[in-house]
Amino acid sequence: MRVKEFGEEDPRRVIHSFKVGLALTMVSLFYYFKPLYDGFGVNAIWAVLTVVVVFEFSVGATLGKGLNRMVATFVAGGFGIGAHHLASLSRPTGEPILIAAFVFIIAAVVTFTRFFPKVKARYDYGFNIFILTFSLVSVSGYRDSQVWTMAHERLSTILVGSSTAVIVCVVVYPVWIGEELHNLVVTNIENLGEFLVGFGDAESNNNGKTLGEDHKSVLASKSNEENMANLARWEPGHGRFRLQHPWKQYLKIGTLARECAYKVDALSSYLNPHVQVTILILKWLQSTNPSPISLLARD
Numbered sequence: 001m002r003v004k005e006f007g008e009e010d011p012r013r014v015i016h017s018f019k020v021g022l023a024l025t026m027v028s029l030f031y032y033f034k035p036l037y038d039g040f041g042v043n044a045i046w047a048v049l050t051v052v053v054v055f056e057f058s059v060g061a062t063l064g065k066g067l068n069r070m071v072a073t074f075v076a077g078g079f080g081i082g083a084h085h086l087a088s089l090s091r092p093t094g095e096p097i098l099i100a101a102f103v104f105i106i107a108a109v110v111t112f113t114r115f116f117p118k119v120k121a122r123y124d125y126g127f128n129i130f131i132l133t134f135s136l137v138s139v140s141g142y143r144d145s146q147v148w149t150m151a152h153e154r155l156s157t158i159l160v161g162s163s164t165a166v167i168v169c170v171v172v173y174p175v176w177i178g179e180e181l182h183n184l185v186v187t188n189i190e191n192l193g194e195f196l197v198g199f200g201d202a203e204s205n206n207n208g209k210t211l212g213e214d215h216k217s218v219l220a221s222k223s224n225e226e227n228m229a230n231l232a233r234w235e236p237g238h239g240r241f242r243l244q245h246p247w248k249q250y251l252k253i254g255t256l257a258r259e260c261a262y263k264v265d266a267l268s269s270y271l272n273p274h275v276q277v278t279i280l281i282l283k284w285l286q287s288t289n290p291s292p293i294s295l296l297a298r299d
Contacts, residue, residue, distance in 0.1 A: 044157055064231055068123060102138060106134055
């Protein structure tokens with residue numbers, strides 16, 4: 001029964017599950033049909049693995065991962081072949097040393113680059129795949145003379161797997177992360193407005209009514225908004241804004257909403273019964289006892 005309620009809460013979860021199954025079934029055809037299998041061999045499994053790791057809930061996340069994986073595989077494959085060729089020009093004893101040196105330098109430089117905030121936000125997955133592919137091609141080429149064939153088959157199967165995941169995600173009931181960002185910002189503003197309306201009613205009626213705490217969700221929405229904005233930039237033009245979607249403006253509005261939420265949170269303590277009692281005690285003390293400042297002035 002809980003599974004049914006979980007599915008009814010957001011039917012897109014059920015649809016997403018079917019989409020993943022459809023994409024995996026499509027790329028599995030490389031194993032089922034011999035002509036396709038003969039073209040890629042055992043490397044066809046990379047198409048299946050690519051769908052598993054690339055397919056995400058939203059179009060932006062899937063497209064971002066797919067493009068990162070395809071570009072990183074292509075560039076790293078070229079670097080790996082180049083490293084293998086340069087190493088093969090040396091003596092047999094020097095070839096493994098050169099390959100190890102290339103792997104060390106590339107892995108260290110790329111890993112350090114991943115620490116930059118903008119790179120980590122949008123291209124971290126691609127840089128990780130770059131290290132994996134470069135190491136695989138360059139190191140495997142030391143024992144396998146068919147390094148060109150291996151790199152070509154790996155790139156081809158990853159292109160097929162990524163393209164299949166992106167096409168299914170976009171064509172079959174797409175979930176746009178840009179719309180999710182829009183709805184999140186709108187919900188935050190509505191929560192702030194509802195709190196202010198409720199605060200005004202409670203203050204004017206003085207009925208001690210407890211206000212909701214929906215405004216506190218705005219305070220914790222920064223990471224979600226930034227993540228959604230980064231993923232939304234990968235999505236193709238859609239909706240009313242087409243290719244000029246104002247993602248930066250959404251982040252600015254979200255920042256202003258959080259600043260307002262901090263002030264609203266401080267304002268909500270005004271109706272707290274314990275705080276009101278403290279204020280009354282302070283007023284009584286001020287009316288019955290001279291303030292420290294006046295005592296100092298008298299001295």
